[in-house]
Amino acid sequence: MTRKRGWPGPPVRGIGLGALAVGAACAAPMVGLDGFIGELAASWRPHIVLGTLICAAMAFAVRFLLLAGSLVALAVVLGADVARTEMDSAQAEARSASRNGDAAVRVVFANILIVNDDTDKFVAWIESSDPDVVVATEFSPGHVQQMAEAMGNYPFQVLQPRWHPYGMVIYSRYPISGEAVTELVKDTPPASAPIIVTVGVETPAGTLHVTGLHPFPPITPQRLARRNEQFAIAGDILVDTDVPKLVVGDFNATPWSAGLRAFVSDNDLTGFNTRATWPAWFGLAGIPIDHAFVSRNLRILDIETGPDIGSDHRPILISVSPVRSP
Missing domain, CATH: 3.60.10.10 (Endonuclease/exonuclease/phosphatase)
Structure with a gap:
């Protein structure tokens, strides 16, 4: 018999699914889906990476392991793109410049x-x-x-x-x-x-x-x-x-x-x-x-x-x- 999850399970599930939706919108421009919602979400990509990881920790705490894993995977994909952009940035070029x-x-x-x-x-x-x-x-x-x-x-x-x-x-x-x-x-x-x-x-x-x-x-x-x-x-x-x-x-x-x-x-x-x-x-x-x-x-x-x-x-x-x- 499966034990029914009580509070805070349902709110965490809702928050986690919402984070997945926002993260998916944020990732959309990476696969060529250049829409309005994706543009707005992508503007806050580093913030969304952090928020997604926080939601993953919340899901893990209440044993929603599939949800937690999905959130972590999404955060890794988005975070890798943020890191790649930082490597191509003006700041990175300035750090490596020989004057x-x-x-x-x-x-x-x-x-x-x-x-x-x-x-x-x-x-x-x-x-x-x-x-x-x-x-x-x-x-x-x-x-x-x-x-x-x-x-x-x-x-x-x-x-x-x-x-x-x-x-x-x-x-x-x-x-x-x-x-x-x-x-x-x-x-x-x-x-x-x-x-x-x-x-x-x-x-x-x-x-x-x-x-x-x-x-x-x-x-x-x-x-x-x-x-x-x-x-x-x-x-x-x-x-x-x-x-x-x-x-x-x-x-x-x-x-x-x-x-x-x-x-x-x-x-x-x-x-x-x-x-x-x-x-x-x-x-x-x-x-x-x-x-x-x-x-x-x-x-x-x-x-x-x-x-x-x-x-x-x-x-x-x-x-x-x-x-x-x-």
Whole structure:
């Protein structure tokens, strides 16, 4: 005669089955099922791995061994992908970089938040970190005015501010050439369209092709499709040249997003950021959606996440150097 399980068996079973469902959705993009639910779940993949293991321990404690084993197996599959992404990350590349005294170009990317009316924290961090190039999005005409004096140390400027979240600016202490501004959505009114800004920065080590990108957030299935379309448009703009390329932005996608992985692969880029940048108040428990990708002829020497700048994002600072010819 089988002994009937009492409390807490039924709740644990329900929680465990729910964790299996969430984990399966999280794994869906890994097998080519690039849907809206899978995208959202994959954005929190490390968190889901941890939650799945906790649920597995709960199931094991009440002797639901099949459920516990299934949860552990799912956590291993998801965790292996998280580990693989970490091995391919900008952080991993920076740890293994050999500097050899090479001159580095230091670039900041920041989403400063369109409604952020106190830019003092951002300016203070720029002054202390002393980058060569600053790329920022959610930049309004008011922000340009507020920071005009502080950004005077960057005489070469491309200013495309907007009163909506898709304004973009690039400040550089080195000369800028080949400026290009392109709308990412052709059927959206210019007053609200995301843009991609591309410039050539004439650094002491040679020309660096810098691109700033901020596509739609995937908050609905339609917006997910539009974001991926914007990745494709951006890819067409990233001309196939031998000039080293750095692509920075708020991609509204994590390293586990199928759409972002396709963008990186299709354009032969490297450098997933795996450190949390959003939401800023989550700290280390947030997710990485702000990235800095490089072409194969650039090396990532260092990448770090910046402090609270009054935005819902934390900025990133990346140091790059051209790859030496053998």
